[in-house]
Amino acid sequence: MSLRIYDSARHCIVDFEPVKAGHVGIYLCGATVQGSPHIGHVRSAIAFDVLIRWLRRSGYQVTYVRNVTDIDDKILNKSAEAGWDWWAWAYRFEQEFAAAYRALGVLPPTYEPRATGQIPEQIALTQRLIDAGHAYSDGNGNVYFDVKSLKDYGSLTRQKLSDMRTTEDESQIDSQIEAGKRDPRDFALWKAAKESEPETAKWDSPWGKGRPGWHLECSAMSRRYLGEAFDIHGGGIDLRFPHHENEQAQSHGAGWPFAKYWMHNAWVTIKGEKMSKSLGNSLVVSEILKTTPAAVLRLALGTTHYRSTVEYSPETLEQAGETWNKFSSSLARFAQAAPEVAQASAQELAEVSLPEAFCEAMDDDLNIAAAQAVVHEKIKQANTAFESGKNDEGAQVAIQIRAMLEILGLDPLSAQWREADSGNDSAAAAALEKLVADQLEQRVEARKEKDWARADGIRDRLSAAGIVIEDGASGSTWHLG
Numbered sequence: 224m225s226l227r228i229y230d231s232a233r234h235c236i237v238d239f240e241p242v243k244a245g246h247v248g249i250y251l252c253g254a255t256v257q258g259s260p261h262i263g264h265v266r267s268a269i270a271f272d273v274l275i276r277w278l279r280r281s282g283y284q285v286t287y288v289r290n291v292t293d294i295d296d297k298i299l300n301k302s303a304e305a306g307w308d309w310w311a312w313a314y315r316f317e318q319e320f321a322a323a324y325r326a327l328g329v330l331p332p333t334y335e336p337r338a339t340g341q342i343p344e345q346i347a348l349t350q351r352l353i354d355a356g357h358a359y360s361d362g363n364g365n366v367y368f369d370v371k372s373l374k375d376y377g378s379l380t381r382q383k384l385s386d387m388r389t390t391e392d393e394s395q396i397d398s399q400i401e402a403g404k405r406d407p408r409d410f411a412l413w414k415a416a417k418e419s420e421p422e423t424a425k426w427d428s429p430w431g432k433g434r435p436g437w438h439l440e441c442s443a444m445s446r447r448y449l450g451e452a453f454d455i456h457g458g459g460i461d462l463r464f465p466h467h468e469n470e471q472a473q474s475h476g477a478g479w480p481f482a483k484y485w486m487h488n489a490w491v492t493i494k495g496e497k498m499s500k501s502l503g504n505s506l507v508v509s510e511i512l513k514t515t516p517a518a519v520l521r522l523a524l525g526t527t528h529y530r531s532t533v534e535y536s537p538e539t540l541e542q543a544g545e546t547w548n549k550f551s552s553s554l555a556r557f558a559q560a561a562p563e564v565a566q567a568s569a570q571e572l573a574e575v576s577l578p579e580a581f582c583e584a585m586d587d588d589l590n591i592a593a594a595q596a597v598v599h600e601k602i603k604q605a606n607t608a609f610e611s612g613k614n615d616e617g618a619q620v621a622i623q624i625r626a627m628l629e630i631l632g633l634d635p636l637s638a639q640w641r642e643a644d645s646g647n648d649s650a651a652a653a654a655l656e657k658l659v660a661d662q663l664e665q666r667v668e669a670r671k672e673k674d675w676a677r678a679d680g681i682r683d684r685l686s687a688a689g690i691v692i693e694d695g696a697s698g699s700t701w702h703l704g
């Protein structure tokens with residue numbers, strides 16, 4: 224069996240056949256870096272991380288592009304309110320997103336272009352669309368895409384033009400932009416600079432100073448890094464319209480075949496409602512990570528099917544914590560019984576044969592529940608093998624378990640999570656330091672009161688726990704004996 228995916232343009236499961244044999248080009252709409260990432264924001268990066276790991280494991284050479292939208296109305300407004308330069312504001316949150324991705328074990332994309340780094344390409348694309356008769360300037364510095372000029376406008380989301388009211392992002396409708404449109408359904412490719420906007424947010428163009436509309440960057444950047452035709456375009460479900468419809472219109476209008484398949488991930492909800500800053504129910508990743516191990520959060524977000532909603536509650540994390548403990552304690556036990564389990568290199572893990580049922584599940588539009596069931600089954604099998612002294616068989620199965628978990632980004636013995644554990648080690652060391660310091664203080668008090676029995680009792684109890692006390696002129700120090 225080979226990979227089958229749900230193509231959200233065709234609304235059905237299809238065989239995945241790459242544009243170029245052996246290669247896969249993927250474009251994922253990345254973050255608009257206007258604020259701290261909440262767990263809804265990182266879901267798509269995690270979902271597509273699993274896809275990319277699986278494609279690589281299936282032998283494809285993957286070029287993966289995830290952009291950063293570092294300029295838009297929200298960034299300009301929020302930075303102005305806060306008294307920051309817009310670019311400093313955007314960079315601050317770009318770094319927060321990067322830290323969240325790193326903490327959650329999301330592999331870096333092959334290329335991560337910023338919208339502001341591709342202005343000449345976006346100007347050239349706008350000009351190309353004007354030349355092709357798909358765009359027009361209003362004479363006031365704005366350029367619009369003429370939706371009626373493109374036969375397949377609406378085809379991605381199966382909508383008739385006659386049923387549409389607008390094709391702009393409704394949260395960002397701007398009266399100045401609306402004024403120059405020949406048709407209210409046209410959308411902006413280039414926006415004339417406004418008096419109130421900072422000079423650094425204005426670029427020269429054939430239509431005067433301004434900046435690109437939001438949809439344009441993805442058409443320009445996907446072409447630059449993936450070419451005119453590429454395999455998979457991904458993003459959150461809300462991006463299908465108008466963003467992806469408009470991206471496709473721009474690229475088709477330019478004469479480029481664009482994405483062959485479309486994949487969209489579902490929401491993270493809380494009490495059934497979309498997690499969202501504006502609804503005030505969002506949980507910032509860095510806050511959750513203060514109390515929850517990153518692997519547990521990744522498990523909670525990444526082991527629900529990407530097209531199903533993740534309903535978040537404290538129980539979601541609790542359950543994920545239990546599963547993670549099972550994965551990590553099982554592998555720690557297996558590695559203790561057979562050191563080769565922990566020593567297996569990334570290369571070995573990438574080459575070890577995987578259980579057929581796991582591959583079938585992953586090939587079935589990333590059926591992660593069925594794939595996880597195989598992991599649990601194999602944990603049972605390894606347990607039985609080790610218990611009956613068949614260490615070689617146990618080790619072989621345990622290495623398969625690691626390889627499967629690595630595809631889900633959840634191998635507890637991988638460098639990512641081993642390092643996280645060493646983070647736990649330092650937390651444990653800090654806790655020990657505090658407890659021993661407490662005991663030493665009490666011993667000092669006991670000695671001051673000439674309560675020798677109590678002082679000796681403390682020393683003996685510490686010594687029984689493997690802690691040696693050295694008394695010196697400037698007080699007592701301790702070390703592990």
Ligand SMILES: Nc1ncnc2c1ncn2[C@@H]1O[C@H](COP(=O)(O)OP(=O)(O)OP(=O)(O)O)[C@@H](O)[C@H]1O
Pocket residue numbers: 255261262263264266267458459460461462489490491492497498499500501502505
């Ligand atoms: N709860 C969520 N679940 C999954 N993806 C989400 C969620 N919230 C946002 N996203 C993804 O992140 C992208 C950017 O989200 P956006 O900036 O609209 O965040 P938000 O928290 O909904 O903010 P706002 O309330 O200001 O609209 C969205 O287009 C969407 O693809």
Ligand SMILES: [Zn+2]
Pocket residue numbers: 251252253441466470
């Ligand atoms: Zn996009």
